[in-house]
Amino acid sequence: MERGLLLPGSPLLEVNNLRVEFTTDRSKILAVDGVDISLERGKTLGLVGESGCGKSVTALAVMGLLPRHASISGEVIFKDRNLLKLRRGEIVKIRGNQISMIFQEPMTSLNPVFNIEYQLAEVFKLHRGKSGKEVRSEIVDLLRTVGIPNPERRMKDYPHQLSGGMRQRVMIAMAMACEPDILIADEPTTALDVTIQAQILELMKELQRIHDTGLLMITHDLGVIAQVAENVAVMYAGHIMEYSGVRDIFSDPLHPYTRGLLNTIPRISKKRTRLEEIKGTVPHMSNVPPGCRFHERCSERLARCSEETPPLSNVNGRTVRCWLYK
Amino acid sequence: MALYKYFIKRLALTLPTLIGVSIIVFLLIHMIPGDPVDIMLGDRVTDASRLALEERLGLNQPLHIQYWNWFSNAVKGDFGISIRSNQPVIEEIMSRLPATVELTVVALFIAVVFGIIFGVSAARYRNTTIDYSMIGFSLLGVSIPIFWLGMMLIFFFSVILGWLPVSGRLAMGIAIPQVTGLYLVDALFAGNISYFWDALKHLALPAFSLATVSLALIVRVTRSSMLDVLSEDYIRTARAKGVRENKVVFTHALKNAMIPVVTVIGLQLAKLMGGAILTETVFSWPGIGRLLVTAISVRDYPVVQGVVFFVAFAFIAINIVVDLFYAYLDPRIRYE
Numbered sequence: 075m076e077r078g079l080l081l082p083g084s085p086l087l088e089v090n091n092l093r094v095e096f097t098t099d100r101s102k103i104l105a106v107d108g109v110d111i112s113l114e115r116g117k118t119l120g121l122v123g124e125s126g127c128g129k130s131v132t133a134l135a136v137m138g139l140l141p142r143h144a145s146i147s148g149e150v151i152f153k154d155r156n157l158l159k160l161r162r163g164e165i166v167k168i169r170g171n172q173i174s175m176i177f178q179e180p181m182t183s184l185n186p187v188f189n190i191e192y193q194l195a196e197v198f199k200l201h202r203g204k205s206g207k208e209v210r211s212e213i214v215d216l217l218r219t220v221g222i223p224n225p226e227r228r229m230k231d232y233p234h235q236l237s238g239g240m241r242q243r244v245m246i247a248m249a250m251a252c253e254p255d256i257l258i259a260d261e262p263t264t265a266l267d268v269t270i271q272a273q274i275l276e277l278m279k280e281l282q283r284i285h286d287t288g289l290l291m292i293t294h295d296l297g298v299i300a301q302v303a304e305n306v307a308v309m310y311a312g313h314i315m316e317y318s319g320v321r322d323i324f325s326d327p328l329h330p331y332t333r334g335l336l337n338t339i340p341r342i343s344k345k346r347t348r349l350e351e352i353k354g355t356v357p358h359m360s361n362v363p364p365g366c367r368f369h370e371r372c373s374e375r376l377a378r379c380s381e382e383t384p385p386l387s388n389v390n391g392r393t394v395r396c397w398l399y400k
Numbered sequence: 401m402a403l404y405k406y407f408i409k410r411l412a413l414t415l416p417t418l419i420g421v422s423i424i425v426f427l428l429i430h431m432i433p434g435d436p437v438d439i440m441l442g443d444r445v446t447d448a449s450r451l452a453l454e455e456r457l458g459l460n461q462p463l464h465i466q467y468w469n470w471f472s473n474a475v476k477g478d479f480g481i482s483i484r485s486n487q488p489v490i491e492e493i494m495s496r497l498p499a500t501v502e503l504t505v506v507a508l509f510i511a512v513v514f515g516i517i518f519g520v521s522a523a524r525y526r527n528t529t530i531d532y533s534m535i536g537f538s539l540l541g542v543s544i545p546i547f548w549l550g551m552m553l554i555f556f557f558s559v560i561l562g563w564l565p566v567s568g569r570l571a572m573g574i575a576i577p578q579v580t581g582l583y584l585v586d587a588l589f590a591g592n593i594s595y596f597w598d599a600l601k602h603l604a605l606p607a608f609s610l611a612t613v614s615l616a617l618i619v620r621v622t623r624s625s626m627l628d629v630l631s632e633d634y635i636r637t638a639r640a641k642g643v644r645e646n647k648v649v650f651t652h653a654l655k656n657a658m659i660p661v662v663t664v665i666g667l668q669l670a671k672l673m674g675g676a677i678l679t680e681t682v683f684s685w686p687g688i689g690r691l692l693v694t695a696i697s698v699r700d701y702p703v704v705q706g707v708v709f710f711v712a713f714a715f716i717a718i719n720i721v722v723d724l725f726y727a728y729l730d731p732r733i734r735y736e
């Protein structure tokens with residue numbers, strides 16, 4: 075695929091033709107098939123799709139956190155280096171320092187047997203070589219920044235003493251401790267109450283603005299995308315289906331899958347109608363259908379859709395993978 | 401603070417257990433079928449000596465008074481006089497205790513250190529040759545009868561190779577000035593390296609054969625507990641922070657995985673303290689286990705009672721320590 079099709083500018087992170095395959099005893103599962111995305115400083119790229127479409131695997135591949143039985147090919151270019159080619163000793167210096175990540179489950183993402191101070195201090199120790207009293211005031215500042223009241227006392231707490239929202243704030247503090255160039259957030263608000271969700275997203279935007287961080291926001295929630303992203307990549311079954319600016323996605327979705335996703339959002343104006351759905355389910359990745367991966371569920375499918383896989387192509391300055399636009 | 405309160409609460413909870421144990425141990429002497437005095441003395445004795453023994457054991461008094469007398473003495477460490485040696489039971493126990501403690505501590509040390517290292521390695525290198533050989537080894541460890549292993553070790557290392565002594569705690573003719581009764585420690589106090597070396601050589605085979613079962617159990621529990629923990633979200637968080645894999649495994653994962661391991665270690669320690677009866681017998685090790693076996697075979701009931709009560713007490717004490725250790729490892733227990 076031609077790189078020029080993607081959004082211009084000098085990207086901070088560039089993922090080119092990323093493929094991830096898991097080999098198990100019985101089958102091969104192709105989780106990510108030729109994904110290209112790029113992320114700019116200070117900007118947010120939303121990566122959207124249903125469960126199992128390969129969003130999280132893409133993020134974990136960037137972090138180098140995939141399990142050993144995953145075979146990975148392609149390129150992840152960050153600061154002129156291909157992260158996929160780095161040795162373990164080199165990638166650990168980047169993780170949590172220049173690229174950090176927050177996860178979906180705040181309830182289980184913090185280690186239950188160490189207190190908050192220890193878990194935050196560890197980041198400073200690893201990447202700044204500082205420890206003990208030196209970092210205590212930095213930790214207090216950091217916790218205050220993410221909106222934890224009474225941080226001098228709360229940092230002595232263990233994770234089980236904090237609420238879900240508080241824990242996610244701690245996760246954000248941990249991720250932002252070294253002022254990373256890139257923050258990857260994998261469904262950071264999915265497990266939280268709606269009111270807390272908005273606060274957490276606001277906090278992430280605020281920190282992004284201060285530190286000029288590139289944010290990769292992974293979610294299945296288009297509401298979150300509307301709130302934070304400038305650009306959106308829609309993923310389906312390991313493929314990018316559509317890639318464009320956030321306004322275009324909402325005002326004029328090109329791919330039938332994107333349209334389907336938008337239709338599933340409940341609207342206050344439309345009263346008492348049944349919530350729309352996309353018929354069928356995501357194909358299992360050990361057995362992907364030939365042709366366009368979405369054709370079995372697509373309401374606008376053409377004859378060739380079940381035979382030939384459409385390429386990502388440029389349509390009026392936007393990128394889409396669909397035969398309707400050829 | 402929180403940990404201190406927890407300790408007090410835990411301590412209070414052991415009182416009923418201790419009383420229950422004491423009743424059972426006390427009744428031991430009354431559970432002997434027939435008249436205990438007959439059994440202890442045989443039938444060719446005079447009435448006078450029968451009455452004397454009844455008097456000495458207090459058997460001519462009502463049961464609750466007997467219990468109270470026995471219990472109030474036992475709490476003070478007085479378990480009566482051994483019928484066989486005419487020594488106070490507590491002295492008999494105390495003279496054997498260091499041998500058992502020394503053997504137990506060294507065996508448990510071997511089991512814990514290697515058990516955890518092997519278990520963690522097996523989990524870390526899951527489904528590799530390392531993992532499979534650890535599993536195989538631990539299966540062997542729990543399956544081998546300990547007395548057979550002891551005899552094979554003696555046969556190989558003492559008889560064929562002649563590297564290590566066959567039995568006992570020290571070579572004939574050596575006497576280490578007694579301070580603690582633990583020969584390894586006493587030899588160091590005396591500043592005599594050759595005595596230390598001799599004591600260690602005597603300890604090697606019994607400690608190793610005693611350690612085998614516990615070691616194998618610890619390997620298995622550590623492995624499965626580590627496998628659970630390594631798939632937790634917070635392990636991924638630690639890796640995402642840039643923590644190196646070794647530290648992820650030995651700090652972030654191990655502290656979480658230790659809770660079931662500590663339980664097993666505690667149970668093993670209590671079991672070993674209760675007298676490693678087979679090992680002590682095979683290696684003629686003069687400890688609590690052999691004292692108990694001898695006392696049972698000559699029907700020295702005060703000694704049996706004393707040893708059983710003592711062992712039960714050790715069990716309870718070790719359980720408290722294990723519970724405290726849980727609280728140290730897992731803050732969720734501490735703040736409950």
